[in-house]
Amino acid sequence: MRAVPAPTVIAISNQKGGEGKTTTAVNLAASIAAAEHRVLLIDMDPQGNASSSVGYPNGVAEQGTYDLLMGLAGPSEVVQSTELPMLDVVPSSMDLAGAEVELVEVERRESVLARSLPALLEHREYEYVLLDCPPSLGLLTINALVASTSVLIPMQAKYFSLEGLGALNNTIEAVREAFNPGLSVEGIVFCMFDNRTNLARQVVQEVGEHFEGLVYDTRIPVNIRLSESPSHGKPALLYDIESKGAQAYLALAREVLARREGQAEESTRP
Ligand code: ADP
Ligand code: MG
Numbered sequence: 641m642r643a644v645p646a647p648t649v650i651a652i653s654n655q656k657g658g659e660g661k662t663t664t665a666v667n668l669a670a671s672i673a674a675a676e677h678r679v680l681l682i683d684m685d686p687q688g689n690a691s692s693s694v695g696y697p698n699g700v701a702e703q704g705t706y707d708l709l710m711g712l713a714g715p716s717e718v719v720q721s722t723e724l725p726m727l728d729v730v731p732s733s734m735d736l737a738g739a740e741v742e743l744v745e746v747e748r749r750e751s752v753l754a755r756s757l758p759a760l761l762e763h764r765e766y767e768y769v770l771l772d773c774p775p776s777l778g779l780l781t782i783n784a785l786v787a788s789t790s791v792l793i794p795m796q797a798k799y800f801s802l803e804g805l806g807a808l809n810n811t812i813e814a815v816r817e818a819f820n821p822g823l824s825v826e827g828i829v830f831c832m833f834d835n836r837t838n839l840a841r842q843v844v845q846e847v848g849e850h851f852e853g854l855v856y857d858t859r860i861p862v863n864i865r866l867s868e869s870p871s872h873g874k875p876a877l878l879y880d881i882e883s884k885g886a887q888a889y890l891a892l893a894r895e896v897l898a899r900r901e902g903q904a905e906e907s908t909r910p
Contacts (some may be wrong), residue, residue, distance in 0.1 A: 647761055649769040649790040649898065650826050655806030655811065657775035660794040660831025663866055664694040665772035667886070668792075670875030671893035672768050675728035678721070680766040681734035684753075684784050686740075691731030691812070692771040694722045695873035699735045703730040708760075709739050709752050709783070715763035723878055728764065743779045750779070750819055754787035777811060785815040789824035792896075795847075795858075797830050797840035805847065823853055827899070829892060833859040858892040860885065 652665040658751045662685070667680040683690040683705055688698050696704075701720050707713035708730060718730045743749045757769070760789050785791065791812055795801045796892040803830075828851055834840055848855045860866075862887030876886035 647766050647769055648770070648790070649728055649757065650809040651736060651771045651784040651791045652794065652855070653773040653781060653784065653791050653808060654793055654795055654804055655775060655777055655781075655807050656712065656795075656801060659796055659801060659804065660829075660860065662693065662772050662773070662854045663771050664792070664794040664829060664860070664889075665690050666891055667866070667877070667889035668896065669727055669768070669770045670694075670724055670877055670905070671889045672897065673724045673892070674877060675893055675897060676726060677767045677770045677897070678765060679727050680730065680760065681727065682730040682769065682771050684780050685737075685774040686732060686734055686737035686780075688734070688736075688773070690767050691733070691869065692873060693870040694727070694729050694752075694875065695731060696720060697753070701731045701733075704736070705730050706736045706739050708756050711744065715760045719760065719763060725747060725875065727805060727851045728766075732769070739777045740780055741822065744781070748784050750786050750856070757787055781811075782815065785823060786810065786819045788823060790824045792826040794831045795828060796832050797831060797843040798838075799835050799839065799843070800838035802843060804812070807876045825851065827854050827856050827896065829856045830859045832862045834862060841891045856895050858895050860888045860892070861889070
């Protein structure tokens with residue numbers, strides 16, 4: 641039997657709302673899947689925007705993230721297929737908001753997702769698991785960070801976005817200390833980027849100095865197709881592959897995969 645390599649579990653996180661988390665989770669997941677890697681997207685946000693962006697608006701799937709975390713359903717019930725053969729999703733709906741409260745009573749409540757992952761990974765041999773996190777620091781985000789190998793941070797090149805980044809960095813440090821010492825920063829991607837402003841360039845420079853080597857060269861421009869495609873239940877590459885938005889996420893996926901391959905080579909070098 642072929643040994644199954646450990647999958648890369650990436651939390652797409654930023655405590656600030658509206659920075660591009662969901663757009664990045666959906667379109668990066670789709671772009672990695674389009675590059676022929678098996679991807680599972682788990683919607684950890686009760687708003688369910690990632691789910692509707694791949695064809696599962698609130699309530700369409702009977703079971704999802706809530707049922708998974710509460711132990712009410714197994715992988716074959718919560719994993720749903722999408723239009724892309726290499727991309728599956730565990731969708732969420734409003735009921736997931738209840739999990740934030742109900743998890744408080746659960747033993748080892750921070751690692752409920754981490755404990756559910758092996759069964760999902762046995763279900764289908766995913767190479768990448770992407771977690772779309774909510775814009776808050778509750779138990780859902782903590783569960784995502786505890787279950788992950790790394791955090792990918794989407795952010796805007798704006799002044800208040802720097803504060804959000806600082807707060808997230810403190811959270812990552814706290815999660816490392818308490819639960820998940822191996823948690824790394826996968827990378828930082830600038831979303832809704834407009835290179836024409838001085839402020840944007842300054843923010844990019846400042847973040848680059850603090851997080852050396854972690855800022856992706858690929859920047860996601862403001863692109864109307866990225867905001868339209870969710871209402872069609874499609875990632876941008878299935879809605880308009882020629883669009884600047886779809887192309888930017890394909891480029892980001894190539895960068896993420898190239899970094900990963902570079903790391904794999906380093907670790908096998910004698
Ligand atoms: P978050 O998940 O961090 O709250 P979203 O990905 O939902 O952020 O993005 C917030 C809003 O901005 C959404 O309406 C989304 O469609 C829009 N948006 C995100 N990225 C882009 C982009 N590059 N171009 C245009 N609109 C975008
Ligand atoms: Mg979101």
